[in-house]
Amino acid sequence: MSFEAALAEAAQATDTLLDRLVGVPDGLEARVFEAMRYAVLAPGKRLRPFLVLAGAQLFSVAQRSALQAAAAVELVHAYSLIHDDLPAMDNSDLRRGRPTCHKAFDEATAILAGDALLTLAFEVLAESDTHGDPAVRCELVTALAQAAGAQGMVGGQMIDLIAEHRPDLDIGAITHLQRMKTGALIAFSCEAGAVLGKVPHEPRLALRGYAHDLGLAFQIADDLLDVQGSAGETGKPVNQDAAAGKATFVSILGVDRARAQAELLVGQAIRHLEMFGEKADFLRLAARFVIDRRT
Amino acid sequence: MSFEAALAEAAQATDTLLDRLVGVPDGLEARVFEAMRYAVLAPGKRLRPFLVLAGAQLFSVAQRSALQAAAAVELVHAYSLIHDDLPAMDNSDLRRGRPTCHKAFDEATAILAGDALLTLAFEVLAESDTHGDPAVRCELVTALAQAAGAQGMVGGQMIDLIAEHRPDLDIGAITHLQRMKTGALIAFSCEAGAVLGKVPHEPRLALRGYAHDLGLAFQIADDLLDVQGSAGETGKPVNQDAAAGKATFVSILGVDRARAQAELLVGQAIRHLEMFGEKADFLRLAARFVIDRRT
Numbered sequence: 001m002s003f004e005a006a007l008a009e010a011a012q013a014t015d016t017l018l019d020r021l022v023g024v025p026d027g028l029e030a031r032v033f034e035a036m037r038y039a040v041l042a043p044g045k046r047l048r049p050f051l052v053l054a055g056a057q058l059f060s061v062a063q064r065s066a067l068q069a070a071a072a073v074e075l076v077h078a079y080s081l082i083h084d085d086l087p088a089m090d091n092s093d094l095r096r097g098r099p100t101c102h103k104a105f106d107e108a109t110a111i112l113a114g115d116a117l118l119t120l121a122f123e124v125l126a127e128s129d130t131h132g133d134p135a136v137r138c139e140l141v142t143a144l145a146q147a148a149g150a151q152g153m154v155g156g157q158m159i160d161l162i163a164e165h166r167p168d169l170d171i172g173a174i175t176h177l178q179r180m181k182t183g184a185l186i187a188f189s190c191e192a193g194a195v196l197g198k199v200p201h202e203p204r205l206a207l208r209g210y211a212h213d214l215g216l217a218f219q220i221a222d223d224l225l226d227v228q229g230s231a232g233e234t235g236k237p238v239n240q241d242a243a244a245g246k247a248t249f250v251s252i253l254g255v256d257r258a259r260a261q262a263e264l265l266v267g268q269a270i271r272h273l274e275m276f277g278e279k280a281d282f283l284r285l286a287a288r289f290v291i292d293r294r295t
Numbered sequence: 296m297s298f299e300a301a302l303a304e305a306a307q308a309t310d311t312l313l314d315r316l317v318g319v320p321d322g323l324e325a326r327v328f329e330a331m332r333y334a335v336l337a338p339g340k341r342l343r344p345f346l347v348l349a350g351a352q353l354f355s356v357a358q359r360s361a362l363q364a365a366a367a368v369e370l371v372h373a374y375s376l377i378h379d380d381l382p383a384m385d386n387s388d389l390r391r392g393r394p395t396c397h398k399a400f401d402e403a404t405a406i407l408a409g410d411a412l413l414t415l416a417f418e419v420l421a422e423s424d425t426h427g428d429p430a431v432r433c434e435l436v437t438a439l440a441q442a443a444g445a446q447g448m449v450g451g452q453m454i455d456l457i458a459e460h461r462p463d464l465d466i467g468a469i470t471h472l473q474r475m476k477t478g479a480l481i482a483f484s485c486e487a488g489a490v491l492g493k494v495p496h497e498p499r500l501a502l503r504g505y506a507h508d509l510g511l512a513f514q515i516a517d518d519l520l521d522v523q524g525s526a527g528e529t530g531k532p533v534n535q536d537a538a539a540g541k542a543t544f545v546s547i548l549g550v551d552r553a554r555a556q557a558e559l560l561v562g563q564a565i566r567h568l569e570m571f572g573e574k575a576d577f578l579r580l581a582a583r584f585v586i587d588r589r590t
Contacts, residue, residue: 028457028468029450029475036445083410088402107383108456111406115378115413116445122417123440126433134430138421141436145418150331150411155324161403162323173323180324 003285010053010070011046013063017071021124035105035113036120040078042096047218047290048073051189054282055207059197068130069140069192072121076148076185079117082110084157090240118148131196139195147188156181169247175216178249182222183215190214190283206272210283213269218290220262223250229294262291298580305348305365306341308358312366316419330400330408331415335373337391342513342585343368346484349577350502354492363425364435364487367416371443371480374412377405379452385535413443426491434490442483451476464542470511473544477517478510485509485578501567505578508564513585515557518545524589557586 001009018040024033049070056066085092085100086107093103102110124130125140146152159177163169169177190211194204226240227250250258269287273280296304313335319328344365351361380387380395381402388398397405419425420435441447454472458464464472485506489499521535522545545553564582568575 025446027450027471028454029445031457032445032450032453079410083406086403086406088406108381109453111378111381111383112445112449112453114410115374116449118410118413119440119444119449122436123444126436126440134428134433137433138429138436141417141421141433145414145421149414149418150324150327150407151320154407154411154414155322155327158327158404158407159323162326176322 003282003289006054006282007045007047007050007289010050011044013053013067014046014049014070014074015041017067018074021071021075021120031105031109032112032116035101035109036078036117038104039082039101039113040075040117042078042098044096045293045295046070046074047286048077048185048189051186051211051283051286052192054193054280054286055190056193056196057282058203058276058279059193059199061193061196064129065131065196066193068124068127069196070189072124072140072144073185073189073192075117075121075124076144076153079114079121080148080153080157080185082114082117086110089157089161092240121148133198136195136198140192143188143191143195147184152180152184153182156184164246167245167247167251171249171252174247174249174252178216178219179212182219183212186215186218187211203275206275210269210272210287213265213272214287214290217262217265217269217287220249220258220265221291221293223248224255224258224262225294226250227255259291266291298577298584301349301577302340302342302345302584305345306339308348308362309341309344309365309369310336312362313369316366316370316415326400326404327407327411330396330404331373331412333399334377334396334408335370335412337373337393339391340588340590341365341369342581343372343480343484346481346506346578346581347487349488349575349581350485351488351491352577353498353571353574354488354494356488356491359424360426360491361488363419363422364491365484367419367435367439368480368484368487370412370416370419371439371448374409374416375443375448375452375480377409377412381405384452384456387535416443428493431490431493435487438483438486438490442479447475447479448477451479459541462540462542462546466544466547469542469544469547473511473514474507477514478507481510481513482506498570501570505564505567505582508560508567509582509585512557512560512564512582515544515553515560516586516588518543519550519553519557520589521545522550554586561586 022033022036024030052070052073053066081095082101084090085095086102092100101113122141126137130137156177160181187208190207191204194207266287270284273283317331319325347365347368348361376390377396379385380390381397387395396408417436420439421432425432451472455476482503485502486499489502561582565579568578
């Protein structure tokens with residue numbers, strides 16, 4: 001199977017589960033469920049679910065288990081996009097080529113939909129479908145909470161907001177910010193399969209190394225798309241960071257060095273996968289994909 | 296020990312743990328931790344933690360376990376207050392006698408602090424300190440997620456926002472709204488001890504019945520305070536609901552019938568506790584407290 005076909009298949013399987021997880025009830029509360037669906041089922045690459053599923057395949061984890069973790073990651077990702085897009089945050093009107101959640105609904109509904117998606121992610125992980133051993137489910141809850149919380153994604157977003165007024169931040173500070181903001185959830189995605197497979201420490205460390213390099217490469221590619229992409233392709237406004245005078249990998253390194261650095265990171269990421277042999281080919285292709293993508 | 300002393304002792308013990316759970320790190324992300332502390336350590340009754348601890352005492356649950364659950368509930372409560380107070384929601388400037396989180400910090404920081412407190416609640420429940428048996432920890436994660444999510448508290452807040460433009464809502468609709476918005480988290484608080492104690496179905500049902508009546512009585516008392524309280528005593532603006540033309544228990548029933556209804560519910564709540572004998576005296580006093588309180 002080609003990488004593109006595998007990515008599409010993973011997206012399809014994840015969306016099928018997400019569709020089931022977020023059913024709209026009767027009653028006035030239906031509105032928040034509709035906003036949740038609008039956000040989490042929006043067209044997207046579903047890269048994080050793909051990483052969960054590809055990582056789980058290394059250890060022959062049951063598909064049902066892996067999909068639960070994949071859905072949980074996507075729920076958290078979708079919540080973070082809703083809240084990041086709010087007027088008080090990045091104030092974005094466009095996401096994935098459509099109006100952002102607070103534009104399609106309203107700000108209050110968008111805040112609540114984000115809250116509910118985040119909450120649902122933990123409910124999903126704690127379900128017995130995720131794993132027969134509750135200790136494994138607890139480990140996933142802990143790992144996702146740490147990746148998503150103030151020491152991870154939320155902390156990274158906090159720094160990112162502060163960084164808008166700090167064009168003096170150096171490459172070390174930007175790297176720290178991005179490891180928290182996007183890296184932590186990508187790392188969770190890559191490691192979830194190892195948790196589900198109850199594998200020893202060494203393969204987990206290898207996956208963490210892979211995730212670390214992949215996450216940074218992903219972010220540099222994002223910064224490059226902001227400068228070089230088109231709104232039509234990326235589905236969101238471009239040149240936002242440069243216009244805001246914000247320090248990014250590209251503003252600090254320049255386009256050429258940033259691209260070279262991303263290439264270097266992808267090579268490093270792939271080298272972490274040696275111990276897995278052919279089984280990790282999709283993860284290798286995913287590493288190339290994150291810097292070759294145009295959206 | 297008097298009820299007031301027990302309530303103060305529970306608040307103190309919970310705050311000690313919360314203080315430890317939300318430490319401020321170095322780095323720019325410190326700002327979101329400061330906002331989290333500002334909100335969760337704000338002066339308050341800590342009624343929900345008290346209910347957790349009093350419920351846990353019925354089943355001789357270890358204090359350390361009960362405190363973990365108590366802290367988790369208060370983290371969720373604090374997050375919900377931050378988000379409810381936002382300009383896009385209830386737009387409140389005053390909470391617990393101090394500026395609300397978005398006034399003391401800013402909107403973006405307040406949104407993130409709420410997100411991080413919610414996330415931390417699940418991290419706390421999944422910790423081994425909460426219970427030696429991971430199946431129990433997973434059960435608590437599931438129960439808290441259901442109480443806090445779109446089928447519980449968030450769904451209730453969604454309806455509450457819609458209700459502002461629907462003065463035609465009847466007592467059934469308002470009851471449904473409040474069972475979700477405040478009742479679900481109070482029910483979790485009352486039942487958490489039974490989960491930790493792995494007790495049979497019957498005592499759990501009794502506690503659920505108690506929680507249900509207590510939650511409604513609590514909300515009616517809140518509506519009465521909105522009409523009859525003073526901002527100085529309650530620490531938040533009063534007459535908000537009436538000014539907004541919003542349907543509440545008091546607007547539908549009138550002050551006298553609302554108070555009578557609250558008294559009736561407290562009596563009902565207390566009758567659910569018969570099987571627990573003297574051990575449940577603090578829960579009985581808590582039921583009186585929720586309608587006699589002036590803040």
